[in-house]
Amino acid sequence: MASLANNMLLPKLSKDASYDNWILQMKALLGSREVWEVIKNGHQEPQDVGEVMIAQLATLKITRAKDKTTLYVVYNALGGRTCWVA
Numbered sequence: 001m002a003s004l005a006n007n008m009l010l011p012k013l014s015k016d017a018s019y020d021n022w023i024l025q026m027k028a029l030l031g032s033r034e035v036w037e038v039i040k041n042g043h044q045e046p047q048d049v050g051e052v053m054i055a056q057l058a059t060l061k062i063t064r065a066k067d068k069t070t071l072y073v074v075y076n077a078l079g080g081r082t083c084w085v086a
Helices: 019-032 036-041 054-075
Strands: none
Touching: 019 036, 019 054, 036 054
């Protein structure tokens, strides 16, 4: 997972770049790293981690890492700009 954000050429979204082309590149990039499902499905934190079983904790840890890594990659691909759409 660490290699996703390190030493990678990210497609940058700029005024000159086509959004449609950029989103296809990002979907392919994130899909190749098996983190696209975080964007597609989202990530919900459990209300009470105390009730989560041990096997589910391992999955939760992986999902949290994918969520944060995906957010970092998308943020950097946007050139560090924040432009959230409600």
